[in-house]
Amino acid sequence: MVFIADPLTDDRQTLTMRDAWAAHLTDLVDADPRLAVVLADISSEMFAEAMKAHPDRVINVGIREQLLIGTAGGLALAGMRPVAHSYAPFLVERAFEQVKLDFEHQGTSGVLVSVGASYDWAEGSFTHFSPRDVALFDTLPGWRVFVPGHAAEVPPLLDRAVRADDSVYLRLSLRHNENPHAVPEDSLLVLREGARATVVVVGPLLDNVLEATADLDVTVAYTNTPRPLDTAGLRELAADTGDTIVMVEPYLEGTSAWLVAEAYEDRPHRLLSIGVGREELRRYGTAAEHERLHGLDAEGLRARVRRFLA
Template identity: 75%
Template sequence: MFRSHPLDSEIQDRTMREAFGAHAGALVARDPRVAVVLADISTDLFTEAAAAHPDRVVNVGIREQLLVGAAGGLALAGLRPIAHTYAPFLVERAFEQVKLDFEHQGTSGVLVSVGASYDWAEGSYTHFSPRDVALFDTLPGWRVLVPGHADEVPALLDRAVDGPEGAYLRLSLRHNASAHAGADGDLRVLREGSRAAVIAVGPLLDNTLAATEGLDVTVAYTNTPRPLDTEGLRDLASRTGNTVVLVEPYLEGTSAAVASAALADRPHRLLSVGVGRAELRRYGTADDHEHLHGLDAEGIAARLKAFL
């Protein structure tokens, strides 16, 4: 059975979280605007930065609403805050603070999560967050960055910190075998075909490539689903019979509205493949959840072949 996402370091020397910690610490050291707010998660990655800059590396404890509220206050004071913890606590639990302390106040910051949809499946449903990107779609202007490899993280974090808009960086233990894109947000074509344009987001690229082996389809990759490269999507669709498949590591259908709007001036077919909406009352491992949601290579291939 194809497995592209080991949860250890057999393929990848460092995790996305480790890449984030190292680069965020360096940003704090060289940019006096940058502040990091933590909630007892990943504090070991910021030991040196906190010792050198205690005024700009703050741990509020396990108080996620305060985490986002404090980051919003730092943004009002003219800093560029980076707030970090597990995805369900950063986005779902503290969404009111994201809405009010950033959006309503007219400020912006960088929110960096770990855990993704079901990385720590053994931790149970409290640590699952497949709805996070869908929630950000309810707010105007937020950039969403979903790296597929640790080597993509530094450039994406730079883009998030340097930009004026709010940014959500979604880190995961699931990853591709190698990095495939920088931070420009353009769709990168990795395989050419004529029957469909298959867009893989972040860590699902390797599974998508395996699923489409031998099929006459184009496969493209992005680690920047928001804003989605709609011009690139339109171009790929025009070359593949306006048939599009979106393979995303979060809630199925999250990007369907964006893709449909981009193709609204032409007849098109669209298939969304992602985390299912039904709650799986099984914990197991992340590999188990990937299989049960049909996001391993076999599951993606089955959906794609039926669609075509």
């Protein structure tokens, strides 16, 4: 747990998280012969030059997501550090059996990088939504999950993922905060202090939470590395707010509730979980509209937190 720090930069986001990831990964592939990139058509145009320079280490398997994960797992068995990429529902849900077998069961590790998040491309409909992805990774031991809130947070997180010995899921989104924040490794960054509750917010929902709680007497702590969750820091913070906790996550509501319960098995606490609802919204619309309908905009968040505190 670390208290208020300066942002990484003062600039508004000008590139998307995917832009920042692809540019930085290209540089890393040039510098590290151990790295391999496996694609399934998605974002392949962003690696055209890298494919020419490293045809044996930048591979496009086509629209075959199970093969994508299988190839990455095989490269890991051969001693490479694979980075596999596609839309979240294709990378995680469609190919989850391969993630389970070709990484977890085989005892290998790699980096999986998704785009699309919970409903970024709302026009693409339910086939392109993946609010359940982090919950699925929670069924496998040892996976780290990184959820940046701004494009400038992506390169340092990617560096950590590539250097790690264990497996990492990097969840990119078009939703973002106005400014990036330098979050110390595996810690909560405290941006505001209060007395009535501790609000922990993950990734791109930070600005909405700060606006929603602007006049509420609550502590706000930010993380872009929700796995492992800084439960020791949470316990320390929440002790000053009556062990009253609000978890705000940009994926399925309640995903982190089990971690909070595990951290608090020795003392009572109150928890409000806020995230993407379980009800399917059978409309296209825009990502902003889905955010509002799930109550994840500032107005919706404020209403739920106020009811909880009342």
